[in-house]
Amino acid sequence: MVSSDKIFIGVAWPYANGSLHLGHLAGCYLPADIFARFCRMTGKDVLMVSGSDEHGTPITITASNEGVSPKQIVDRYHREHTENMKTLGISFDLFTRTTAENHRRIVQEIFKTLYDKGYIYPREDEAFYCEHCRRFLPDRYIEGTCPYCGNKNARGDQCDECGKLLDPKDLMDVRCKLCGNTPVLKKTKHMFFALSKFEEKLLLWMRDKNHWRANVKKFTENWIKNGLKDRAITRDIEWGIPVPVEGFEDKRIYVWFDAVIGYLSASIQWANEQKEPDKWQEWWKNKDAKHYYFLAKDNIPFHTIIWPSILMGYDENLALPYDVPANEYLRLEGEQFSKSRGLAIWIPDIIKKFDVDAIRYYLSINMPENRDSNWMWNDFVAKNNDELLGIYGNLVHRVLTFTWKNFGKVPEQGELDEDDRAIIKEIEKTSQEVAEYLSKCSFKKALRSIMSLAQKGNVY
Numbered sequence: 001m002v003s004s005d006k007i008f009i010g011v012a013w014p015y016a017n018g019s020l021h022l023g024h025l026a027g028c029y030l031p032a033d034i035f036a037r038f039c040r041m042t043g044k045d046v047l048m049v050s051g052s053d054e055h056g057t058p059i060t061i062t063a064s065n066e067g068v069s070p071k072q073i074v075d076r077y078h079r080e081h082t083e084n085m086k087t088l089g090i091s092f093d094l095f096t097r098t099t100a101e102n103h104r105r106i107v108q109e110i111f112k113t114l115y116d117k118g119y120i121y122p123r124e125d126e127a128f129y130c131e132h133c134r135r136f137l138p139d140r141y142i143e144g145t146c147p148y149c150g151n152k153n154a155r156g157d158q159c160d161e162c163g164k165l166l167d168p169k170d171l172m173d174v175r176c177k178l179c180g181n182t183p184v185l186k187k188t189k190h191m192f193f194a195l196s197k198f199e200e201k202l203l204l205w206m207r208d209k210n211h212w213r214a215n216v217k218k219f220t221e222n223w224i225k226n227g228l229k230d231r232a233i234t235r236d237i238e239w240g241i242p243v244p245v246e247g248f249e250d251k252r253i254y255v256w257f258d259a260v261i262g263y264l265s266a267s268i269q270w271a272n273e274q275k276e277p278d279k280w281q282e283w284w285k286n287k288d289a290k291h292y293y294f295l296a297k298d299n300i301p302f303h304t305i306i307w308p309s310i311l312m313g314y315d316e317n318l319a320l321p322y323d324v325p326a327n328e329y330l331r332l333e334g335e336q337f338s339k340s341r342g343l344a345i346w347i348p349d350i351i352k353k354f355d356v357d358a359i360r361y362y363l364s365i366n367m368p369e370n371r372d373s374n375w376m377w378n379d380f381v382a383k384n385n386d387e388l389l390g391i392y393g394n395l396v397h398r399v400l401t402f403t404w405k406n407f408g409k410v411p412e413q414g415e416l417d418e419d420d421r422a423i424i425k426e427i428e429k430t431s432q433e434v435a436e437y438l439s440k441c442s443f444k445k446a447l448r449s450i451m452s453l454a455q456k457g458n459v460y
């Protein structure tokens with residue numbers, strides 16, 4: 001059960017390089033919002049933040065494909081994301097962006113501190129370079145075959161099929177994303193984050209995390225047990241946060257290192273906007289505060305390994321994640337959502353055609369909590385008609401019209417008979433059950449309990 005009064009909710013930052021689709025909504029925004037609303041209703045002090053992830057190669061590649069500047073891309077999609085979140089009723093305290101000045105300042109400060117403490121250090125490295133394009137090929141500028149699952153279109157930073165984080169040199173049959181040529185390895189110098197120094201600490205921290213979802217725990221433990229490797233956290237790229245160390249002026253900080261710091265920087269920005277600049281500490285420097293992170297499964301290692309390590313290295317007093325209830329994937333009629341194959345239902349489209357509550361209901365009753373789930377159009381219609389309208393809507397409508405017709409107002413309570421007492425007991429039981437489920441981020445079960453009570457109400 002949630003026992004602390006201060007609840008921090010961090011929700012994965014969407015890249016500002018394209019529209020959001022239903023997979024994003026089911027993966028993290030909807031569960032985070034349900035949890036935030038539940039916590040607020042039970043009197044908790046909730047701080048929920050996120051924002052647009054505006055750096056990195058996803059942005060620059062989209063910009064060069066369209067022949068516009070990265071700034072134009074992120075401005076366009078940040079505006080769209082912000083409007084979509086509002087329409088969908090995702091109740092953020094702050095939805096900001098990683099190009100915010102406050103964010104840059106805090107990322108550089110954390111980088112500098114970790115560097116001074118020896119957790120970040122320079123190292124000569126070899127990186128792929130395209131002689132045709134005359135440039136280094138960081139992250140998504142390189143594609144090849146995943147050594148773990150054989151996916152032929154794995155990207156330099158991560159394989160979309162198996163979710164493994166990759167170093168470009170792990171890939172087989174590498175090619176330049178821009179021109180298709182085979183790149184060569186060339187010497188370059190980068191800053192490395194000493195992830196290996198956090199192995200013991202992470203294992204110790206994980207010991208009491210028995211409330212984590214099984215897949216999150218297993219994934220994280222396996223990662224640590226396979227040995228944590230130090231990771232390059234700078235890139236040969238022009239778009240991003242400058243490295244605050246002499247001699248690295250032409251490099252930028254790796255997008256994932258910068259993005260996760262957004263949870264802290266957004267909290268500080270929120271406090272500044274409240275005109276109470278120290279207020280963020282009530283969540284971050286409070287050992288009783290509980291921190292929840294909502295994200296889809298491909299983002300697990302960034303939130304259970306990399307972000308906790310950054311926090312531990314930077315300031316021991318900062319709160320670490322309490323729970324990371326990562327969701328599996330939502331699929332579309334049995335297929336994986338895929339931008340390149342045009343297989344997606346885009347948020348800006350669907351919110352024009354359907355009521356937001358209908359979308360939220362179907363995604364909640366069908367949430368990919370412990371395994372992938374499917375968006376099926378006929379099921380979407382059926383679940384809304386048969387359940388949301390047929391059961392819940394019917395109950396509300398019947399109760400209100402009966403009351404209005406017979407009394408014109410809420411009547412005084414009369415003598416209770418056996419049926420009355422039974423249904424009151426049922427209501428109390430369900431309310432406890434639902435609270436229990438919600439506090440464990442078990443949203444599907446909570447909604448099923450509510451619907452089953454509504455059904456009993458219709459029989460009563």
Ligand SMILES: [Zn+2]
Nearest residue numbers: 146149159162
């Ligand atoms: Zn793979």
Ligand SMILES: [Zn+2]
Nearest residue numbers: 130133176179
């Ligand atoms: Zn090339």
